[in-house]
Amino acid sequence: xxxxxxxxxxxxxxxxxxxxxxxxxxxxxxxxxxxxxxxxxxxxxxxxxxxxxxxxxxxxxxxxxxxxxxxxxxxxxxxxxxxxxxxxxxxxxxxxxxxxxxxxxxxxxxxxxxxxxxxxxxxxxxxxxxxxxxxxxxxxxxxxxxxxxxxxxxxxxxxxxxxxxxxxxxxxxxxxxxxxxxxxxxxxxxxxxxxxxxxxxxxxxxxxxxxxxxxxxxxxxxxxxxxxxxxxxxxxxxxxxxxxxxxxxxxxxxxxxxxxxxxxxxxxxxxxxxxxxxxxxxxxxxxxxxxxxxxxxxxxxxxxxxxxxxxxxxxxxxxxxxxxxxxxxxxxxxxxxxxxxxxxxxxxxxxxxxxxxxxxxxxx
Amino acid sequence: xxxxxxxxxxxxxxxxxxxxxxxxxxxxxxxxxxxxxxxxxxxxxxxxxxxxxxxxxxxxxxxxxxxxxxxxxxxxxxxxxxxxxxxxxxxxxxxxxxxxxxxxxxxxxxxxxxxxxxxxxxxxxxxxxxxxxxxxxxxxxxxxxxxxxxxxxxxxxxxxxxxxxxxxxxxxxxxxxxxxxxxxxxxxxxxxxxxxxxxxxxxxxxxxxxxxxxxxxxxxxxxxxxxxxxxxxxxxxxxxxxxxxxxxxxxxxxxxxxxxxxxxxxxxxxxxxxxxxxxxxxxxxxxxxxxxxxxxxxxxxxxxxxxxxxxxxxxxxxxxxxxxxxxxxxxxxxxxxxxxxxxxxxxxxxxxxxxxxxxxxxx
Numbered sequence: 001x002x003x004x005x006x007x008x009x010x011x012x013x014x015x016x017x018x019x020x021x022x023x024x025x026x027x028x029x030x031x032x033x034x035x036x037x038x039x040x041x042x043x044x045x046x047x048x049x050x051x052x053x054x055x056x057x058x059x060x061x062x063x064x065x066x067x068x069x070x071x072x073x074x075x076x077x078x079x080x081x082x083x084x085x086x087x088x089x090x091x092x093x094x095x096x097x098x099x100x101x102x103x104x105x106x107x108x109x110x111x112x113x114x115x116x117x118x119x120x121x122x123x124x125x126x127x128x129x130x131x132x133x134x135x136x137x138x139x140x141x142x143x144x145x146x147x148x149x150x151x152x153x154x155x156x157x158x159x160x161x162x163x164x165x166x167x168x169x170x171x172x173x174x175x176x177x178x179x180x181x182x183x184x185x186x187x188x189x190x191x192x193x194x195x196x197x198x199x200x201x202x203x204x205x206x207x208x209x210x211x212x213x214x215x216x217x218x219x220x221x222x223x224x225x226x227x228x229x230x231x232x233x234x235x236x237x238x239x240x241x242x243x244x245x246x247x248x249x250x251x252x253x254x255x256x257x258x259x260x261x262x263x264x265x266x267x268x269x270x271x272x273x274x275x276x277x278x279x280x281x282x283x284x285x286x287x288x289x290x291x292x293x294x295x296x297x298x299x300x301x302x303x304x305x306x307x308x309x310x311x312x313x314x315x316x317x318x319x320x321x322x323x324x325x326x327x328x329x330x331x332x333x334x335x336x337x338x339x340x341x342x343x344x345x346x347x348x349x350x351x352x353x354x355x356x357x358x359x360x361x362x363x364x
Numbered sequence: 365x366x367x368x369x370x371x372x373x374x375x376x377x378x379x380x381x382x383x384x385x386x387x388x389x390x391x392x393x394x395x396x397x398x399x400x401x402x403x404x405x406x407x408x409x410x411x412x413x414x415x416x417x418x419x420x421x422x423x424x425x426x427x428x429x430x431x432x433x434x435x436x437x438x439x440x441x442x443x444x445x446x447x448x449x450x451x452x453x454x455x456x457x458x459x460x461x462x463x464x465x466x467x468x469x470x471x472x473x474x475x476x477x478x479x480x481x482x483x484x485x486x487x488x489x490x491x492x493x494x495x496x497x498x499x500x501x502x503x504x505x506x507x508x509x510x511x512x513x514x515x516x517x518x519x520x521x522x523x524x525x526x527x528x529x530x531x532x533x534x535x536x537x538x539x540x541x542x543x544x545x546x547x548x549x550x551x552x553x554x555x556x557x558x559x560x561x562x563x564x565x566x567x568x569x570x571x572x573x574x575x576x577x578x579x580x581x582x583x584x585x586x587x588x589x590x591x592x593x594x595x596x597x598x599x600x601x602x603x604x605x606x607x608x609x610x611x612x613x614x615x616x617x618x619x620x621x622x623x624x625x626x627x628x629x630x631x632x633x634x635x636x637x638x639x640x641x642x643x644x645x646x647x648x649x650x651x652x653x654x655x656x657x658x659x660x661x662x663x664x665x666x667x668x669x670x671x672x673x674x675x676x677x678x679x680x681x682x683x684x685x686x687x688x689x690x691x692x693x694x695x696x697x698x699x700x701x702x703x704x705x706x707x708x709x710x711x712x713x714x715x716x717x718x719x720x721x722x723x724x725x726x727x
Contacts, residue, residue, distance in 0.1 A: 044677075054674075089673045092666070092680040094636025096621065098418050099670055105414075106674040120529050121631050132552065144528020156528075188521070191529035220513035221520065221531065222451070222635045 042076050048083025051312040054112030055304070056103050058119035059224055061090035064255035065283040066276055067300060071118045071141065073278070074304025081305075082312055087112060093225065100125035108133045114311045116304055120144060120191060123156075130154040137311045141300055142191060146319040155318045157303040161191075162198030163353055164296045164330030165250070166360045168274050169202025170349050171294050171332065172248040173210050174342045175272060182213040182241040184234055184260060186227030186253035187220070193363035195252035195276070195296070201361050205349065213241050217256055228254035235259030242267050248293060250274035264291040272338075281335035295333040302329060326354050377701050378647065378657065381693035388693070389686050393678075402676030407668050413551035415667050420548075421625075423663035424559035425617050425634075429641025430659055431569050432614040434650040436501075438573065439606035440586045441494075445505025446614040447638025448512030449486045453479040453615035455516045455533070458622055458629035459523065462534035471540040472623060476558075479615040486512065487611025488604070495600040501607070509638075520629070532630025542623040556620035565613055570652040582606060614638065643691045649698075662687060 053075050062068050078084040087110065089103050100117070104125055107115045114137040117126050126138045127149035134153060138145070143156040172181045183199055185192040196214055203210050217233045218226040226233060234256040238249055242263065247270060251257040257276060264273040265288045273288075275281065275295030284292055303323055310316045323329020331350075334343060352358040393400045411419060429446055436443030457479035461471055490504030524531040544554030573579040585592040585602045593599050617637055626632035644662055648654030669683030 087674065087677075089670075090680055092669055092683060094634060094640075096422070096634035097626065097632045098421065098621075099666065102415070102418065102667070102670045103674065106671055110674060123528060123530070124626075124632050142529060144530060147528050189529060189531065190526060194529075219521075220517045222517075222633060223513060 042079050043086040043088050046079045046085045048079065048085055050083035050085070051078070051114065051308050052112045053078055053084050053086040053304075053308050054104075054107030054110070054115040055086060055088050056100070056107060056115065056117050056122060057088065057090045058121055059091045059093050059095075059229070062088065064228075065280060066254050066257060066278050067298075068118055068254075069283070070278045070298070070300035071116070071304050072301075074301035075308070077301065077305045078308045082309060084308060084312075097124045097128070101129050104129045104138065105132075108136045108138075113137060114139055114308060116307065117141065117143065118300070124148060126154060137307075137316060139307050141303060150319065152318070153316075155307065155316065156320045157300075157307060158320055158322045159298045159300070159303070160322065160324035160330055160360075161252075161296070161298055162194045162201075162360045162362045163325045164298060164332060165195045165198030165252075166202035166205075166353065166358075167325075167332045167346055167350055168250055168294055168296045169199040169204075170206050170346050171339055171342065172199070172250060172272075172274060173203040173206035174345065175293060175338075176210070176248045177270060178245045178247045179207065179209070180211040180213065180244065180246045182238070182246040182249040183215070184237050184241075184249060184251040184253055184257070185214070185216045186256060187218050187223070188216045189221055190363045192216075192227075192252050195250075197361050197363050199250050202349070205358070213244065213246050215241070217253060228256055230256040231259030231262070233259065235263045238263035238273075242271055248272045248274065250276070250296065252276050252296075261288040261292065264288070267291070275333075279333040279335055281333060289336060292336060293338050295335075297331045297333055299323060299329050299331070325350055373701060373705055374649075377649070377694065377697045378654075380697040380701065381647075381690060382661075384693040384697065385686065385690040388689050389682070392685065392689075393682065398678050398682070399676055403672065403678055403682070406672045406676050406678075409671075411664075411667055413548050414553060415671075416548050417551045417553050417555055419660070419663045419667050421556050421559060421620065422666060423659045424556070424562035424620055425637055426640060426644050426659035426662055427562040427655055428565060428613060428617045429637045430644035430648060430655040431565055431652070432610050432617070432638075433641045433645040434648070434655060435569070435582075435606055435610040435613065437645060437650050438586045439582050439602060440589075441603060441606055441610070442502050443487060443490075443505055443607060443610045444502060444639070444642060445487055445490055445508050446610070446617070446641050447635070448505070448509035449483040449611045449614035450617040450638055451516055451633070451635065452486055452512040453483040454618035454622060454633060455519065455629045456482045457615075457619065458533045458536070459519070461536035461540055461622075462628055464534075464537050464540075467537060468539045471536070472542065475536075475540070475623075476616070476619055479619055480612040481615070483615025484608045484612040487607045487614065491604045491607030494607070495604050516629075524630070527630070530631045533628045535628040536623075540623070541627060544624050554624075556624035558620040558623050561616055561619060565616065566652045566656070573652070578605075617641075640687075643687065646691060647694055661690070 055075055057068050062072050075086045100122055104115055117140040120142040122140045123143040123145040126140045127145040130138045130151040130153050137153045139155040139157050141157045145154055146156045181203055183196050185196055200212050203212060215237045217230055234253055238260045241249055249260055251260045260273050261284055264271050272293035273291055274293050277298045280295045281289055281292045353360060390400055393403055432446045457475040460478050461475040490501050490508055493499040493504045494501045520531050524533055542557030545557055546554040581597045581602055585597055585599045589599050644655060644658040647658030665683050665687060669680045672678045673680045
């Protein structure tokens with residue numbers, strides 16, 4: 001009897017650990033994403049003599065159709081235009097800074113230059129590693145590494161996400177019939193709050209009385225899974241909003257956002273989703289496409305490409321390279337043509353931001 | 365002969381499990397078309413000096429986590445709340461140490477004590493609920509895990525400072541930090557100063573469990589509540605004390621890295637160690653020596669996983685899969701060895717009794 005209970009207990013522990021390990025979850029998404037990506041896996045076939053780019057993703061990695069895929073698009077372009085070769089590495093769930101450091105070191109040791117960390121969590125790791133590899137350039141997308149260490153080979157690639165979000169906020173307010181719009185964020189850290197703050201400001205600029213329903217998938221900053229690899233959570237949140245009459249929903253939640261697209265695809269005509277980072281209209285299924293109003297573009301691909309090119313050319317800017325509206329580092333997409341009637345109006349706001357007449361607030 | 369047999373049998377479980385896990389992992393890699401040769405060449409490459417240091421640092425945290433879980437298991441308590449306990453404890457310690465109310469080593473000592481007390485109290489909530497209200501400790505601790513994560517995020521947002529887009533507690537003053545110890549020659553980094561806590565905890569766990577009345581009561585109550593109660597052991601009190609002790613040790617998990625590496629609670633905090641600790645305790649059969657083995661294997665796998673990804677182009681998820689396979693293999697191997705042991709005992713008893721009856725017949 002006791003033995004049985006013991007074995008039962010161990011089984012339970014085994015299951016639990018498996019669930020915990022499998023936390024990167026979203027297995028079906030990852031699998032399908034990887035499968036489709038594997039067919040055009042540019043790093044496995046590239047053999048040019050240009051720069052050797054090492055790309056280190058955060059948990060989940062490629063296949064999110066959003067942030068990480070945008071970084072991948074950047075190295076694809078580098079392979080095409082710079083004859084670059086590349087290697088991709090991906091984080092395991094629940095890593096320490098030491099493991100992230102090891103990943104960057106492993107890439108640098110293998111001769112990759114530049115080495116790019118995709119996601120701000122690589123900042124402490126890059127700051128610790130850069131001084132040991134003076135001939136290798138390190139960059140962190142959305143990073144704050146340069147606030148932690150000052151090395152001439154350490155660069156942060158920063159994006160004015162609040163400006164792009166402002167423009168899709170304008171679009172949301174112009175297109176909403178109900179006067180209620182929504183925002184779904186991964187977590188309420190400052191990185192994601194920047195999207196919310198810009199979005200709300202843009203919407204209020206068009207319609208000061210507009211009602212913005214804001215939801216975060218988690219407020220636990222250490223729970224990246226629930227925040228960014230949680231399509232089911234985003235779907236539930238979106239369905240709740242749609243029920244309340246919200247008819248335009250913007251997400252800043254990486255792979256989780258795919259749940260939002262499922263929710264709007266099931267909703268009637270005139271309920272819209274707004275994508276993030278990549279032009280998500282292009283990767284969506286046909287029934288989702290007719291509901292994707294626009295995407296807030298954060299040109300991680302441009303950042304990755306430009307940085308790689310600057311390393312190859314030997315004229316690296318630093319320590320912080322900021323991308324904003326003025327250099328098309330952020331913006332909005334028009335695929336699908338749903339914004340054709342209001343595009344001029346949105347661009348009017350964009351001009352005001354560029355000229356400095358409108359100051360977009362930010363979270364931090 | 366008998367002793368030899370017993371040692372061989374207890375070694376059989378982990379060996380059997382590892383061999384089975386290796387076979388299953390290889391088969392899996394071949395099945396999904398990954399590079400099997402590359403996998404084994406990376407897995408069998410000895411780690412360099414720096415990586416050895418990383419393995420020891422990661423292993424010591426896993427060891428503490430394993431012991432924390434094992435204390436509960438010995439008492440038949442399934443404390444899956446180590447995750448929440450060490451997270452909250454790490455935050456409280458970092459917050460206190462960063463506040464700099466006192467300076468120097470006293471700050472360090474107080475912060476470590478605060479971590480232990482926080483862990484113990486957080487586990488104690490589930491313990492009290494269990495002994496007074498009969499709430500299953502599994503439910504209690506899993507709920508407290510969720511609350512702990514949210515509580516820490518709330519406190520961090522309210523009282524933390526911003527560096528870039530990340531929130532963190534104020535870094536602790538230089539005088540309270542613990543230097544890394546350079547034991548391994550040629551490594552650019554050293555072993556976290558407080559990693560020795562793992563050794564202290566391991567020895568204490570072994571001594572208390574084996575040589576004290578408390579340890580005996582704990583094992584007795586874990587083996588059979590009714591028998592323990594009949595022997596005059598207060599089972600409810602033991603359950604509560606076991607939870608408190610488990611939580612206090614859980615509070616130590618993040619201390620080595622906090623005082624020698626991150627110096628604050630922020631993005632650098634490593635979640636998930638509490639859950640991995642359950643598997644580590646399981647691998648080590650709740651034995652202070654066995655847990656060393658479990659922690660070392662997991663730390664080694666994680667370190668190799670990073671290299672695997674870059675050098676062989678194999679997804680790091682395969683490491684998580686391997687860890688899961690090892691845990692399942694242990695469960696199965698344990699059952700098989702246990703069955704073999706029972707059979708051979710029955711057989712030897714049968715042999716002896718038939719020998720006796722044969723003698724009786726002859727006489």
